[in-house]
Amino acid sequence: MNVENAIEVKNLTKVYSGFRLDDVSFQVPTGSVVGFIGENGAGKSTTIKAILGLLPDREGEIQVLGHRIDNEKDDENWKEQIGVVFDECNFPPELKIKMIANVMKNMYQTWDEQKFADYLMKFELPLEKKVKELSKGMKMKLCIAVALSHDSRLLILDEATSGLDPVVRNEILDIFREFVENAGNTIFLSSHITSDIEKIADYIIFIHKGKLLFMENKDDLIYNYALVKCTGDQAARIPDNIIVYREDNSYEAIVLVRDKEILQKGGFMETAAKRGEITPVIDRVGIEDIMLYTVKSDRL
Amino acid sequence: MKGLLIKDLYTIAGYGKQYGIVFLFMAVWSAVTKSISFLTMYTILLGGMLILSTLSIDENAHFNRYALTMPVSRRTLLIEKYIALVLFIGVGSLFTCLIVGGAAAMHLSDGKEELVMILVMTTFFLLSYSITFPIIFKYGIEKARYIYILVTMVMALVVIGGASALKLEMVSESVMRAGIPAFAAVLTLLGICTVIDAVAVFLSYRISLKIVKKREW
Structure with missing residues (x-):
């Protein structure tokens, strides 16, 4: 699939009591790394939920990899091409890594066992370890390995580097750089650790109190401000x-x-x-x- | 779907030792008190508890939100949980049949009463979970756990009260007097229970689906 924008958000609005995500519109160009910044509670996670189709009763239009997000439809094949990492590992703690490999093999049609095995080796993740026995950094590496071991064209990362020490964060950023070197691969990265975003992003989207303040090329931003x-x-x-x-x-x-x-x-x-x-x-x-x-x- | 089911089976296997110890304790207790009925009821109850455990573990790990980022729809997520419910209670019931069969083979009981008990208990627990599932998907497992206990207690009172009011012993005697073979009577009961379960699970699924489609994960 060759689309100009990996993500298109138009007039996204979601109202909660005490918070309003207000008419947010932006595009994530295919092949780029876009950093999504804002303080806690600014609306980053709500926006990401909307992009992933986890947010019913919202207004606005969203397209991901050319697919229109519609919560009423059950067409989920487009998700073969996205990899998602949240700020925590979401696998049940009793599961061993080898079990996760077997589960994922049955979740994704495009699951690549060899690729996953290679990532496990690269990240030094033992197959026999249970999720609960892994450190925070290892858990995040496991989730990244899962996100990259199928036909992912777009990585959506919601605070994926928060809570990690600088060494692990740097290792993870290297993996993201490697991923985006492949033509057509895109990363949408939300974080309040701006140093990570500064290292890797091509564009910056800044959201504040539910409103989009700007989307700018990172180098222009740093040069102009x-x-x-x-x-x-x-x-x-x-x-x-x-x-x-x-x-x-x-x-x-x-x-x-x-x-x-x-x-x-x-x-x-x-x-x-x-x-x-x-x-x-x-x-x-x-x-x-x-x-x-x-x-x-x-x-x- | 298959991946989700495998994940639930692995999750349960992870706690297998704990469940095994509890079951062993109940088996010993049942043997000491010579009450096969107690073990029968407990084994089916354990099957149901397994599904509550998987729901609780998923909720704590925020697994459902994560699963929905994979090629899994809300409908699939829900259907898998209902399949797991029927599967776990079904396996519990079949396992209980084996216990009852074993007891009958050793002449510890004639097995008929226990067989009826298995049918009634399977229906009872499937019905109680069918009522509770939409509440679980609406309010989360922790709140729903108390509601489940309440639902089970109310249902138990209704069943006991209903049985007493209908004078089930007399029904049983009437069936025997009418010359209906025990096997046919059990088959009829099986049919009635299956219909009740199928309707309950289907209605529960429809209500849960509406809730899940509107839920923010």
């Missing part, structure tokens, strides 16, 4: 339309801007120099800064 440290007077000269967040304290102002080129082309630094002011600092920002200051700006 900047944190300006300057005086209050200098901050006042920054155009309002590029300010995401401004914080004034007794000795400086911190301003997150969404387009540092506008600032530079507008002569921001030169004006400060001409006036003999303290030189402002324009710092590069990471995804975490962007997320933190954007959330802060909403709380003002």
Whole structure:
């Protein structure tokens, strides 16, 4: 199947008491890694549930690998091509890994026993071990091995790296990189660990309080956004339309801007120099800064 | 479907030792008290308890949500649980028949009364689980467990009260007086029980399906 977007979400809305996922629309281009970020309770898991068809009574349209998600229909063959990993291992704790292999062989028509065996060897997962005897990292590796051992074209990962130590997280990110190297494979990765997303994602989708704030190319985002440290007077000269967040304290102002080129082309630094002011600092920002200051700006 | 069923059988096998010990204890107790009926009832009850265990383990591991990300529909997920219910109680009943047959072969009992008991108990437990299953899928196993106990108690009271009001001993005597062979009477009872079970399980499945289709996982 060759579709332009692995996932298409249009006007997704779901209302709970006290929370509303509000008119969310985005596309996940085929062959890309898309990081889905937002604080806890922002609506990441609700969106993923909707994509997986686990959320009845929602509004909007969703297509995954060209298949329209319709909770009323029982057509499930399209799921042969997706691999899903949640933030916990969902196998019954008494099951041994060799039992899981046998169960999965009967779940997926496209189950590849050899591939699974190879992953088990690569991850050093013993067949005789029970799920309850595995460490958190090993459990996640087991779930990733399952997700990759059938005809998966799209990996959907909901906080799959949370709770893992940096070494294991790095190993897992390497596996994801390997997966996406195959043409046409796509990863949709939700996490509040922004460093993981920064390492692997091509695009970033940011959701906050049930609303989609932006979907941007990660490199553009990191290139365009900047944190300006300057005086209050200098901050006042920054155009309002590029300010995401401004914080004034007794000795400086911190301003997150969404387009540092506008600032530079507008002569921001030169004006400060001409006036003999303290030189402002324009710092590069990471995804975490962007997320933190954007959330802060909403709380003002 | 097959994968789900295999998963449930593995899950139960994982707890096989615990269930085996409990069964052994009940068998010894039954032998000491010379009550085959007690073991009969308990074995079928154990079959039903196995399905509650698998539901509970699935719920704690959030397995159903995970299974629905695989090529498994909500309908398949549900049908498998009903098949497992009938299978586990069925195997419990068949196993009980073997115990009763063994006891009859050793002249410990004539087996007729126990055979009727097996039929009644199988129907009783299938009916009670059929009532409870939609509640399990609506509210989760932990809340439903108490409701199951309540349903079983109410049903037991209804059965005992009904049997007393209908004067079943007199029915039994009438059957014998009418010259109906015991085998034919048991076959008739089997037919009635099968119809009751089939209707109960089917209605329960239809209600559960409506619940499961609307459920967020």
